[in-house]
Structure formats: C-alpha cells, structure tokens
Amino acid sequence: MSELWCDQGQGFHPASTSDYLPVPQLRDLQLRRLKSVVRRAYDHVALFRQRMDEKNLTPNSLRSLEDLRRLPFTQKSDLRDTYPFGMFASPMQEVVRVHASSGTTGKPIVVAYTREDVAVWTSVMVRSFAACGLHQGDIIQNAYGYGLFTGGLGAHYGAESLGATVIPISGGNTQRQIMVLKDFGVTAICCTPSYFLHLLDQCQALGVNIRELPLRAGVFGAEPWTEAMRLRIEAESNIEAFDIYGLSEIIGPGVAIECGHHTGLHMFEDHFYPEIIDLETDQPVPDGMEGELVLTTLTKRGMPMIRYRTHDISAIIPEECPCGRTIRRIERIARRSDDMLIIRGVNMFPSQIEAALLAIEGTLPHYQIILSREQGLDQVEVQVEVTPELFSDRVSALEDLQTRLARGIENSIGLRVAVRLVEPHTIQRSEGKAKRVIDRRTL
Amino acid sequence: MKIHQLSLFLENKPGAMSAPCRLLAQAGLNIITLSLADTEKFGILRLILRDWEKARQILEKGGCVVKVTEVVAIEVPDRPGGLLEILDGVEKAGVNVEYMYAFSLRQSHKALLVFRFDHPDAAIEALLQNGVTVLDSLAAFGRSEE
Numbered sequence: 001m002s003e004l005w006c007d008q009g010q011g012f013h014p015a016s017t018s019d020y021l022p023v024p025q026l027r028d029l030q031l032r033r034l035k036s037v038v039r040r041a042y043d044h045v046a047l048f049r050q051r052m053d054e055k056n057l058t059p060n061s062l063r064s065l066e067d068l069r070r071l072p073f074t075q076k077s078d079l080r081d082t083y084p085f086g087m088f089a090s091p092m093q094e095v096v097r098v099h100a101s102s103g104t105t106g107k108p109i110v111v112a113y114t115r116e117d118v119a120v121w122t123s124v125m126v127r128s129f130a131a132c133g134l135h136q137g138d139i140i141q142n143a144y145g146y147g148l149f150t151g152g153l154g155a156h157y158g159a160e161s162l163g164a165t166v167i168p169i170s171g172g173n174t175q176r177q178i179m180v181l182k183d184f185g186v187t188a189i190c191c192t193p194s195y196f197l198h199l200l201d202q203c204q205a206l207g208v209n210i211r212e213l214p215l216r217a218g219v220f221g222a223e224p225w226t227e228a229m230r231l232r233i234e235a236e237s238n239i240e241a242f243d244i245y246g247l248s249e250i251i252g253p254g255v256a257i258e259c260g261h262h263t264g265l266h267m268f269e270d271h272f273y274p275e276i277i278d279l280e281t282d283q284p285v286p287d288g289m290e291g292e293l294v295l296t297t298l299t300k301r302g303m304p305m306i307r308y309r310t311h312d313i314s315a316i317i318p319e320e321c322p323c324g325r326t327i328r329r330i331e332r333i334a335r336r337s338d339d340m341l342i343i344r345g346v347n348m349f350p351s352q353i354e355a356a357l358l359a360i361e362g363t364l365p366h367y368q369i370i371l372s373r374e375q376g377l378d379q380v381e382v383q384v385e386v387t388p389e390l391f392s393d394r395v396s397a398l399e400d401l402q403t404r405l406a407r408g409i410e411n412s413i414g415l416r417v418a419v420r421l422v423e424p425h426t427i428q429r430s431e432g433k434a435k436r437v438i439d440r441r442t443l
Numbered sequence: 444m445k446i447h448q449l450s451l452f453l454e455n456k457p458g459a460m461s462a463p464c465r466l467l468a469q470a471g472l473n474i475i476t477l478s479l480a481d482t483e484k485f486g487i488l489r490l491i492l493r494d495w496e497k498a499r500q501i502l503e504k505g506g507c508v509v510k511v512t513e514v515v516a517i518e519v520p521d522r523p524g525g526l527l528e529i530l531d532g533v534e535k536a537g538v539n540v541e542y543m544y545a546f547s548l549r550q551s552h553k554a555l556l557v558f559r560f561d562h563p564d565a566a567i568e569a570l571l572q573n574g575v576t577v578l579d580s581l582a583a584f585g586r587s588e589e
Contacts, residue, residue, distance in 0.1 A: 388508055391508045392510065393448075393487055393559070394542070398482075399482065420484055421452070421485050423452060423508070424508055
C-alpha cells in the first residue's frame with residue numbers, strides 16, 4: 001500500500017505530514033519544544049547553565065520564540081573544549097550511538113544520540129527522501145561513507161525506514177559503484193555531488209550509458225555545490241539532483257532538503273529552529289536577509305544544541321513554496337564565514353595541517369594548502385618551504401621527509417594529501433602573512 | 444682529506460637552476476664541478492667550488508637553502524676496471540656510497556670522482572690502504588680562478 005505514497009503531484013508521503021503544518025500550530029509547537037530543550041540543556045549541560053547564569057537568564061526567561069535571541073551561542077570550539085562527552089545531556093546508558101567529526105585541532109568533536117534522537121534523525125531522513133519523490137520500491141545506492149561520519153548511517157536508516165531497498169555500498173571503489181549502479185536496477189543514489197561527477201566520467205570511460213539506466217534521482221550533500229553543477233549533473237545523467245543539508249553537531253544529514261521545485265532547502269523546523277545572524281553584529285536579521293545560519297535543536301535529547309553557530313552563510317526564504325510545505329526554506333549554502341574547508345565531505349581547518357607540520361618536525365615551515373578537483377574528487381596538496389633544518393643533500397632523505405609530512409597530516413585530518421617541497425620564499429606573503437589556502441576547485 | 448660540497452634545494456621547474464648560477468657568476472665564483480639529482484618534484488644541485496664559504500654566504504643571502512657536506516674526491520685511472528677496483532675496496536670496508544659523480548680535467552688523463560660516503564673517514568682509510576689517490580685539497584683540481 002505504502003508504495004503508492006509519494007511526494008509528487010498533489011499527493012504527499014504520510015511521513016511528511018509535519019512539513020505541511022499550519023503556521024500558527026507550527027510556531028506553537030516550536031515554542032513548546034524550545035522551552036523544553038532549553039530546560040533540558042540548562043539542567044544537564046554545565047557549560048550552558050554557566051553561560052545562562054552569566055547573563056542572569058533561566059529557562060523561564062523564555063516566553064516567546066523571539067526571546068531565543070537573548071540566549072548564548074554555542075560554538076564548535078565549545079564541543080572541542082568539552083571533548084569528548086562534556087556537552088551530553090543524557091547519561092551514557094541512554095546514549096545508543098555516538099558519531100564524531102573533525103574539530104579545529106587534532107581532536108574530533110563527539111556527538112551523542114539517544115534512541116529518541118535516532119528516531120528523529122530517521123524521520124527527517126524519511127521526509128527528506130520523500131521530498132525527493134522517493135518511496136517504497138526505490139533502490140537506493142548509499143555511497144556516503146559509513147562510520148564515524150554521519151552521512152552513511154543517517155541516509156541508511158532513513159532509506160530503510162522509507163521502505164526503499166538500501167545498498168550500503170559506502171564511499172569509494174568507483175568501479176564497483178558503477179557495476180552496482182548498472183546491475184542492481186538502482187533508482188536513486190546518495191553521495192557528494194563532486195563524487196557523482198566523477199562517477200559520470202568513469203561511466204563514460206567504461207562505456208556505461210547512465211542515461212539508459214533506471215537511475216532517476218540523486219541526493220547530494222556534505223559539501224557546498226552550485227546551480228551550475230546541478231545543471232551539469234542533470235544534463236549529463238538525465239536524473240533529478242537534490243541538495244541535502246546537515247551537520248553532525250545538529251544531527252547529521254536531514255536538517256534541510258530541496259523539494260522538486262529546487263528553490264532553496266526546506267528546513268525541518270519542527271526539529272531544528274533556524275536563525276540568520278548579521279556577520280558583523282551577531283544580531284538576528286529579518287527573513288530574506290543573508291547572514292550566518294544559527295540552529296537550535298528543538299527535540300534533541302542526547303546532545304541539545306542551543307543557538308549553534310554553523311558558520312554557513314544562508315538566508316531564510318520567507319515566501320511560501322509552490323510545493324505547499326509550510327516549513328521555511330533556506331538558500332542553498334555556497335560559502336562559509338570561517339576558514340573551515342570541506343574536502344570530499346570531510347571538515348578540515350588549515351590549523352589542523354599547521355599543528356601536524358609543527359608536531360612532525362618541531363618547527364613550523366611556511367606552507368600553503370592548494371585545493372583542486374581532479375575527476376570530481378577533491379585533491380589536497382600541501383606545499384612546504386624547505387628550510388636549512390629540513391634540507392638534506394640526499395634525495396632519499398627528502399623523499400622520506402615528504403612521506404613523513406604527508407602521513408602526519410593524513411593521521412590528523414583523515415584525508416590523503418600530497419606534500420610538495422618548494423624553494424624558500426616562493427609562497428606568496430601579503431603583509432608578512434602567507435595566504436594559507438588556495439582553492440582552485442571549480443564547482 | 445675531505446672537501447666541502449654545497450648542496451642546494453631546487454624545485455623541478457624551468458629556471459630553477461639559473462638563479463643560483465647567476466648569483467655565483469655575479470660574484471665571480473667559478474664552479475669546479477657540479478651534479479644534479481632530480482626527482483619528479485624537486486632537485487638537489489651539488490656544487491664544488493674553491494671558495495665554498497664565500498659561495499655559501501652569497502647563495503644564502505640570495506635566498507637559497509644551502510647545506511655543506513663533506514665529500515671525498517679521488518683520482519681514478521682512466522681505463523677499464525679503474526672504478527671497480529676502488530669500489531671493491533670501499534665495499535670491503537662496509538662503507539656505503541650515498542651518491543657519486545665524475546668529471547675529468549683537461550690537463551690530465553685521470554678521471555676525478557666525487558663520493559658521498561655514509562662513513563667518509565672509514566672510506567678514506569680503506570681507499571688509502573688500497574693505494575688510491577685521495578685529493579686532500581682543491582688545489583689539486585687544477586683550474587684556477589683569476
């Protein structure tokens with residue numbers, strides 16, 4: 001029976017009911033949930049209580065959604081400073097899962113899920129897939145990485161709960177991906193958009209005509225991408241490409257999703273309350289204006305996030321979407337307000353590479369990070385200026401040095417990098433300070 | 444018995460070699476011999492100069508990374524088997540050759556070899572025992588700088 005339910009035409013998937021709540025009821029639900037989550041964080045998270053106390057605020061100070069702006073922000077560094085479990089609001093026996101993503105230094109940030117949190121995550125992923133027109137009977141190839149990264153398991157649980165057939169192939173091994181795509185009757189794929197472009201290239205190289213396959217939808221996320229990239233994907237593969245947004249600190253993928261109109265991403269705001277703040281003043285701006293996206297988890301139990309600074313630049317689209325959903329949309333995210341880099345879906349800060357270089361040789365040489373995209377895959381080259389301390393007159397010693405630096409960085413950020421030794425003073429400096437990152441990736 | 448060699452780091456790109464050569468030319472310093480080790484990504488230029496200390500100063504001031512290495516220069520009979528005899532002796536002493544390069548001088552019929560050994564002192568001892576001529580100074584390199 002449920003195979004008939006899908007999000008196309010006038011119909012919608014039953015799981016998507018909350019997408020269409022009347023606005024007054026939605027706001028009322030948000031306020032009640034907000035009060036509850038703020039109370040929970042205040043009672044169980046020392047850092048949050050301390051920040052509230054400093055501002056002479058209690059959970060009772062919150063009387064309307066507008067009052068949220070008075071509450072303190074939560075930063076990524078707060079998660080690092082309280083590593084590993086300091087932000088948990090549930091005792092460990094109630095935590096059924098942890099994930100981790102990279103922090104600003106070598107230590108990852110750890111996020112917790114109770115059984116209820118996993119259920120909420122699954123439900124927003126079901127709503128995401130439903131918004132992409134997927135339903136029972138679809139065969140979904142999940143090429144997001146399984147593991148500490150939230151992408152793989154998040155999409156997996158959602159697709160399975162939707163009733164679709166999940167192929168948990170995880171990331172990498174392009175030839176096998178193409179074989180499965182071709183032989184298993186796959187109708188939808190989940191991966192980063194840049195990896196899908198690589199798959200397209202490889203299909204061509206292997207003589208596989210992707211346009212003749214049953215594949216009809218792609219759910220692409222974990223990195224910023226552009227409208228131009230969507231046009232290229234859709235023109236080359238004849239599938240419909242959907243942008244999905246999420247971050248581990250909030251829940252993982254499934255925070256917001258495009259519907260078939262592709263005019264911004266619907267935020268599942270019955271669970272994640274969005275604010276946009278001014279980049280200079282940190283004050284909330286009216287809907288429609290651009291700024292940094294700040295998110296509050298309304299229902300999270302294991303690790304509630306109050307006013308989490310995503311550093312993603314977006315805007316809330318106040319107009320109603322032609323699809324009829326009442327949950328608001330955000331503009332697709334194309335840039336960030338800090339120096340965090342997203343490489344093959346993995347978060348990375350230049351400071352992590354710096355820390356790794358320092359740890360390996362004991363001195364910090366001038367370095368530069370060059371990002372490029374080859375065959376749809378992000379490539380990282382770290383150029384290191386040779387100093388008298390690093391230099392040896394033996395080729396093997398210099399090659400060892402390159403390998404040692406590459407391994408050290410790889411261990412720190414979890415990504416393979418190429419290290420290139422360069423002559424002194426060849427990395428450009430402006431006002432004495434080197435530009436650390438050159439991003440040559442074209443989206 | 445060891446002589447000083449300057450090693451320079453170079454990127455593998457057009458023009459990388461001309462910069463240090465220009466610095467030396469402007470200072471009027473003659474290169475007695477050189478060798479270039481290259482890999483896909485970088486190269487190491489090794490130079491023998493009479494006034495190596497001055498050359499080092501000039502190169503470092505010009506922004507080069509310079510390393511001074513002690514190498515051993517020896518005379519090799521310019522005939523088949525000449526090199527083999529020398530290597531045999533060094534090998535027996537358990538010394539490893541890190542790298543070497545050869546050149547010859549116009550005035551003589553002897554070839555000259557520059558060796559970088561992992562244990563130069565042990566190598567020199569072995570070479571002398573085998574009756575090999577180890578150059579003890581650059582004066583022997585013949586060519587003079589005006």
